[in-house]
Amino acid sequence: MMEVPTSGKVMKADELGSSLKASSGKKFGRKARLSLYNRTFKVICIASAVFVCIILFSILFLMGRTGVLTFETVSVKDFFFSTEWVPENDQFGAFIFIFGTFALTLLTMLISVPLSVIIAVFLAEMTPSWLKTALRPVLDLLVGIPSVVYGFLGMTVLIPMLRSVTGTNMGDGILAAAIVLTIMVLPTISRIIDDSIVAVPKKFRDASYALGSTRFQTITRVVIPAAKSGIMYAVILGMARAIGETMAVVMVIGNTPQLANALFKPTSVLTSNIVMQIANVPFDSTWNYALYMMGFILLVISLIMIVIVRLIQGKGVKQ
Amino acid sequence: MKTKWFKGLAFAAIALTVAFGSITSVASASSKLSGRIVVNGSSALLPLTLQAKNEFQKLNPKVKISASAAGSVTGPQSVRKGIADIGACDWDASLDVPGFKAFTGLVANKVAVTPFAAITNSNVGVSSLTTAQLQGIFSGKISNWKDVGGKDADIIVINRAFGSGTRVNFQVKALNGTDYMTKGDNYKEVKSSGDMKTAIETTPNAIGYIDLVYVTSKMTALKINNVAPTAANVINGSYKVWGYGYYMTKGQPTGAVKAFIEYIQSAKFQNGSLKKLKFIPLSAMKK
Numbered sequence: 001m002m003e004v005p006t007s008g009k010v011m012k013a014d015e016l017g018s019s020l021k022a023s024s025g026k027k028f029g030r031k032a033r034l035s036l037y038n039r040t041f042k043v044i045c046i047a048s049a050v051f052v053c054i055i056l057f058s059i060l061f062l063m064g065r066t067g068v069l070t071f072e073t074v075s076v077k078d079f080f081f082s083t084e085w086v087p088e089n090d091q092f093g094a095f096i097f098i099f100g101t102f103a104l105t106l107l108t109m110l111i112s113v114p115l116s117v118i119i120a121v122f123l124a125e126m127t128p129s130w131l132k133t134a135l136r137p138v139l140d141l142l143v144g145i146p147s148v149v150y151g152f153l154g155m156t157v158l159i160p161m162l163r164s165v166t167g168t169n170m171g172d173g174i175l176a177a178a179i180v181l182t183i184m185v186l187p188t189i190s191r192i193i194d195d196s197i198v199a200v201p202k203k204f205r206d207a208s209y210a211l212g213s214t215r216f217q218t219i220t221r222v223v224i225p226a227a228k229s230g231i232m233y234a235v236i237l238g239m240a241r242a243i244g245e246t247m248a249v250v251m252v253i254g255n256t257p258q259l260a261n262a263l264f265k266p267t268s269v270l271t272s273n274i275v276m277q278i279a280n281v282p283f284d285s286t287w288n289y290a291l292y293m294m295g296f297i298l299l300v301i302s303l304i305m306i307v308i309v310r311l312i313q314g315k316g317v318k319q
Numbered sequence: 320m321k322t323k324w325f326k327g328l329a330f331a332a333i334a335l336t337v338a339f340g341s342i343t344s345v346a347s348a349s350s351k352l353s354g355r356i357v358v359n360g361s362s363a364l365l366p367l368t369l370q371a372k373n374e375f376q377k378l379n380p381k382v383k384i385s386a387s388a389a390g391s392v393t394g395p396q397s398v399r400k401g402i403a404d405i406g407a408c409d410w411d412a413s414l415d416v417p418g419f420k421a422f423t424g425l426v427a428n429k430v431a432v433t434p435f436a437a438i439t440n441s442n443v444g445v446s447s448l449t450t451a452q453l454q455g456i457f458s459g460k461i462s463n464w465k466d467v468g469g470k471d472a473d474i475i476v477i478n479r480a481f482g483s484g485t486r487v488n489f490q491v492k493a494l495n496g497t498d499y500m501t502k503g504d505n506y507k508e509v510k511s512s513g514d515m516k517t518a519i520e521t522t523p524n525a526i527g528y529i530d531l532v533y534v535t536s537k538m539t540a541l542k543i544n545n546v547a548p549t550a551a552n553v554i555n556g557s558y559k560v561w562g563y564g565y566y567m568t569k570g571q572p573t574g575a576v577k578a579f580i581e582y583i584q585s586a587k588f589q590n591g592s593l594k595k596l597k598f599i600p601l602s603a604m605k606k
Contacts, residue, residue, distance in 0.1 A: 086501070087481060088418050152517075160521055169473050169505050170522065251514065254507040255480065266507040276510055279390035280482020283400065 060299065067293030073286045079293065085257040085268075087277070092290040098297065100174065100260045100269040101243060104253075107178040108242045112185050113235055119186070120193035121219055136194070142187040151248035154180040159252060168264045172254035175263040180252055181242045189238040196230020197223055233312050240305045244298060246271040270294045353381035354575035360394020360407035361484050363512070363530060364564045367431055368407060370592045371583045378582075382575045391484035395422040395567045404576050406567040409433070409484025413567070416487050417496060427565040428572065430583045432599035434531040434561040435489050436540040436548040442523045445469040447542035453493055456526060459500030464524060475505045477518050477527035485512065488562035489528045493543060532597040554603045564598070 028036075070079060074092045082093025123135060158179060162171040200223050208218040224231070254266020255276050268276075274291050281288045358368050365388040372384040394406025399422055410416050411427045437453060439445065445468055448456070455461035456474055465471045478499055479486040490496060500506055509515050512533050519527050520537045531548055534540045540548050543560060552558035572580050582588060589600035 155514075155517060156521055163523075169475055169524070170507065172507050250510060255509065256502060256507055258502045262504075265504055276480045276508065277482065280392050280480065282392065283396055 060296075063292055063296040063299060066289055067296040068289075070286060070289040070293045072289075074290065079290070083259055085273075087281075087287045087290075090286060092286060094270075094290065094294055094297075096257050096259050097268055097270045097273050097294060100253075100267050101271070101298075101301075103260050104174055104177055104181070104249070104269055105239055105242050107174060108181040108185065109235060109239060111178060112182040112189060112238060115182070116186055116190035116193055116234070116238075117224070117231065119190040120197055121224070123190070123194045124197040125215075125219055125223065136191070139187040139191050143191075147184060147245055147248040148251075150180055150184050151251035154248060154252040162264075166264065170254065170266060171264060172252060172266045173262070173264045174253065174260045174267055176252040177249045177269075180248050181245060184245065184248060185238040185241050188241060189234045192234035192237065193227065193231050196227040196234070199230070200226045229312050233309055236305050236309050236312070240302050240309075243301055243305075244271065246275050250275050270298050351381075352379045352575050352578055354383075356382065356384045356405060356576055356579055357397075357403040358384065358386040358405040358407060358566075359397040359403040360388060360405075360567075361391040361409050361564065362388040363391075363409055363433060363484060364388070364407040364431065366596050367564070367583070367593060367598060370596060371579070371588060374588065374592065375579055375582050379575070379578070382579070384579065390482060391487075392419060392482050395425055398422075398425060398567050398569050401569075404568065405572075405580070408565045408567050409562060410487050410491075411563070411565055417490055417498075418481060418487070422567065425567045425569060426571055427567055428580050428584075429563045429601055430566050430580070431564040431593060432553065432561055432601060432604055433488075433564055434548060434550065434553045434558065434599065435485060435492070435528055436531050436534050436560070437489075437493060437526065437528045437543060438519050438534060438538045438540050439527075440519055440521075440523050440525045441537060441539050443469055443526070443539060445541070446539060447545050449544050450493070450495060453543065454495070454497045457494055457499050458497055459503055459506070462505070472524045473505050475507075475522055475525040476500060476503075477515060477522065477525050478506070478508050479515060479528075480508045480510060484562075485528065485530060489560065492562060493528070493560045550599055553599055561599070563601075 070092065073090070079092060079094055080098070081095050082091070083095050084091040084093045085096060123132060127135065154176060159171040159176055162168070162176055162179075204222050204226055205218055208222045213221070249269060250272040253268060253272050255268050255272055256266040257268050257273070258265065260267035274294055277287070278291055281291060358372075365386065368386045368388075372386055376382060376384060388407070391407075391409045392412075394403070394408040395412035396406070397403035398406040406412070406425070408427075410419075412419070412422045413425050413427050415421045437448065443464060445464060448467060452461065452467045456467070457476060457478070459476070461467060462474055463471065464474055486499075490499065507518075509518050509527075512529055515527050515529050516533050516535065516538075519525050519529075520535070531540075531550070534548075542548070543558070546552055546557045548558055548560065553561045566580055566583075568576060568580075571577075583593075584601065586602065589602060593600060
């Protein structure tokens, strides 16, 4: 990203030199010019990196600082463990949403990970190459569809379908949201697993076949274990995406502050509750602070996940 | 290739000149008002504000108006904080309403009339409800359609989120202030009028409420106490579920803000553009 402006400068390096020469009146040697240019480039790079860090930390700081104000009026225990979310009566128990977020992510992963592994194995091990070249771009394209489109399709197609299949009254709830999220994260997860399976050296497979294993045994006992760190990496990236997803979820989850103890019960998660209420919340109120706190929790969760991804990645390189 | 690019530029330049020319020609017939007006608040009133902004700026080119919408309650809040000059709000924010305390020091200027309708999915088959029945349904005490003359099926209540102007108005005008239910297996909340419309159209046995202008043929707009929700019934006073749209200002409006509000309240705008946007003119209610 940072190469774009600098490559523009590379072209004009001699112009820069000549202008400097003209302005200072002194003769700049090629060496001096280069070292000046290199130093400038270095400063720009460092400044950009620092800038990004400042933005990240100021977001963390601002969200955290505003969020912490919640605890002036609400006790920490109430916020994290109470199930009563009634802003009208100054009750801010976020347990329902925290629980909902984890339940939804877990359910999504339960559906999407096995499916993604199967898709990836099919793509990497079984598909003829012409189909491979057709399928991979399709999966990549699916990643680019805006989430609000998935949400609208979920609301108008999936939910009526769930209703008629299961005979429930509404269909909104954690299962509908998990299915929509599964469709959203499936391409991401399966493409990363696909790449990590392709990266497994051919000699592993050859050795396995030489020992007389079937194709199924080779894939399940050799290829998938060998690609394990890549699979973990994909799962965590998928989880990070599922946890932060808002627009699609808010359209199918029902948005009722009650505990998600059934698959078809309208409920709410951190993201959906924030987006439902943030537009209507008074600026200087505990309610506003509580929403910030919920956003801060989400941020912390995704930070933890990124750290885990980094650790797994580091392991993979060493092996 | 180069000629093509040049042609495009020339075309843009001509278009710009024409546009600019038309602006200046209108400007010549304008008044001396100048200033800057920031409008924030209700999304229901935004189309009205934008239309009025365009017309008003043609008459007063030195007045710059910027309008945005984030939700009813942000209107009076922005005005109180000094971020906006006008806070569009679906209720009179200078008085207490259920869930929101009065914003003292703000003045409410009526700008339009918005009717609301109780709506059901078209499979429900009930066409009229009394106020008491509506109160029972939205508070969760009545949970089956057979109790209000329909078939044997659970009632699914779809509500707008807390803070919605439509929600406040429906609560005050249709339910006489009774509380909504907030939980249940057959209860959900939606974010906007558009989501409400989709949810009602696609959910069998569902009931909700919406601005009259959003009502489509794919849903049933209920009669309340046997009065149909039409503009005519709002005007003749028999249909009670409607509310004024307000422009909240800090103290009495002055200068450009005053002129802008007066422009919206003028007979020309009320009976022209405002009616076209399916709001009801203020003058229709004065009797």
